[in-house]
Each structure stands twice: as C-alpha cells, then as structure tokens.
Amino acid sequence: ETGVTQTPRHLVMGMTNKKSLKCEQHLGHNAMYWYKQSAKKPLELMFVYNFKEQTENNSVPSRFSPECPNSSHLFLHLHTLQPEDSALYLCASSQDGHYNEQFFGPGTRLTVL
Amino acid sequence: GENVEQHPSTLSVQEGDSAVIKCTYSDSASNYFPWYKQELGKRPQLIIDIRSNVGEKKDQRIAVTLNKTAKHFSLHITETQPEDSAVYFCAATSDTGRRALTFGSGTRLQVQP
Numbered sequence: 001e002t003g004v005t006q007t008p009r010h011l012v013m014g015m016t017n018k019k020s021l022k023c024e025q026h027l028g029h030n031a032m033y034w035y036k037q038s039a040k041k042p043l044e045l046m047f048v049y050n051f052k053e054q055t056e057n058n059s060v061p062s063r064f065s066p067e068c069p070n071s072s073h074l075f076l077h078l079h080t081l082q083p084e085d086s087a088l089y090l091c092a093s094s095q096d097g098h099y100n101e102q103f104f105g106p107g108t109r110l111t112v113l
Numbered sequence: 114g115e116n117v118e119q120h121p122s123t124l125s126v127q128e129g130d131s132a133v134i135k136c137t138y139s140d141s142a143s144n145y146f147p148w149y150k151q152e153l154g155k156r157p158q159l160i161i162d163i164r165s166n167v168g169e170k171k172d173q174r175i176a177v178t179l180n181k182t183a184k185h186f187s188l189h190i191t192e193t194q195p196e197d198s199a200v201y202f203c204a205a206t207s208d209t210g211r212r213a214l215t216f217g218s219g220t221r222l223q224v225q226p
Contacts, residue, residue, distance in 0.1 A: 041218075042200070042202065042216065042218055042219040043157070043202055043216040043219070044216075045213050045214065045215075045216075048213065056213055058213065090156065090157070097208065099144075099145040099164075099206055099207075099208040101147070101159045101162070102147075102159070102214070104156040104157050104158070105156060106155075106156050107156060
C-alpha cells in the first residue's frame with residue numbers, strides 16, 4: 001500500500017489497557033501529525049513532528065504519548081484512557097511544515113470501554 | 114492563537130446548483146488556506162488551497178476566494194454532482210514561524226439528485 005497507512009484500523013480497549021497506534025508514510029515526507037476526529041471536534045491537532053523532532057503538543061493529556069523513531073514512522077502510545085477518548089485517530093504527513101498539503105491515513109477507530 | 118469559524122454546518126443543494134461554504138479566521142498573520150474534502154468513511158483529502166498573495170483560485174468546478182481585509186475565505190462549487198456530497202473543512206495557517214494548521218468545524222454538503 002502506498003501513501004499513509006495506519007494500523008490497526010479498529011481497536012477496542014479497556015481503561016486499564018496499554019496499546020499503540022502505528023502510522024507509516026511512504027511519501028518521503030519530513031513532517032508527521034496525529035489528529036483526533038470526533039463529533040465534538042471534527043479535526044483536532046494533537047502532535048506534530050518535523051524531521052523527527054516534536055514541534056507541537058496541543059495540550060494533549062499525558063495518557064497519549066507519541067513516538068517518532070524516524071521520518072517514516074509515527075506511533076501513539078495509549079494508556080489508562082477514558083471513554084471520552086473514543087474517536088477516530090488520523091495520522092497525516094506533509095513534505096514539511098503546515099503550509100504544504102497534508103496526506104491523511106485511513107485512521108484508527110478507537111473505542112474505550 | 115488562530116480561530117477558524119466555518120458556516121454553514123450543513124448544506125443541501127439540488128444537483129446542478131452551486132454551493133458556497135464560508136470561513137473566517139482571526140489571525141491576520143495567516144497566509145495559507147487549504148480546503149479538505151472528507152467523504153463518508155474515508156480520509157480527508159486536499160481539494161484546493163490558496164495563499165494570501167492571490168485573491169481567487171479555480172480548479173474546474175471548484176474555486177476559492179480570499180478577502181484578507183475582512184479575514185474570510187470561501188469555497189465555491191458549481192454544477193454540483195452527487196459525488197460532491199461530503200464533509201468539507203477549511204483551514205488556516207501561517208508559513209512564518211511554527212503555526213499549527215487550524216481547521217474549521219466542517220460543512221456537511223448533501224447534493225440531492
């Protein structure tokens with residue numbers, strides 16, 4: 001698969017579980033993003049990485065922990081989540097910075113019980 | 114920070130009619146304004162963008178206009194087709210400094226055949 005891929009596509013977890021979301025981009029981009037999409041806030045930026053460095057943390061609770069080992073991979077580690085964290089988590093990448101086209105992955109539908 | 118407001122939240126038009134979606138932004142430093150389309154169950158995709166050195170940009174049936182003085186920009190879709198039915202998001206950012214891409218709340222467009 002080309003472009004931006006995300007795994008898993010669906011995830012159900014309890015509040016005490018620890019899980020990770022994975023994103024991979026095959027576009028040679030230098031910036032990667034995590035977004036949360038819910039009915040309440042349609043597209044909410046969570047984290048930005050530019051050349052593997054975290055450049056933005058949009059006041060995200062510490063129960064969400066991002067990791068960017070290289071420019072092609074981005075992870076979101078989840079622990080002790082709340083039911084209100086249930087949402088679609090979208091990964092995106094761009095050549096660099098916010099002022100270039102962002103290419104989105106298909107998302108991970110997360111349900112926290 | 115930047116605040117982007119988008120109207121209307123829902124829009125229903127007859128096939129062949131035009132549709133207009135409007136956004137306002139608060140930060141006069143913003144100079145890049147993309148529009149994304151998200152079909153049901155799919156990922157957001159860029160459909161058109163405009164930078165503040167131009168007032169209008171067209172691509173076939175879609176166009177975007179920008180009024181920097183009033184700080185608003187609009188998406189125009191002419192000769193709408195059922196496949197235009199989707200949620201449309203406007204966004205704004207600046208290419209100077211580290212500025213997050215701020216999205217509007219989305220407009221659900223329904224084109225009635």
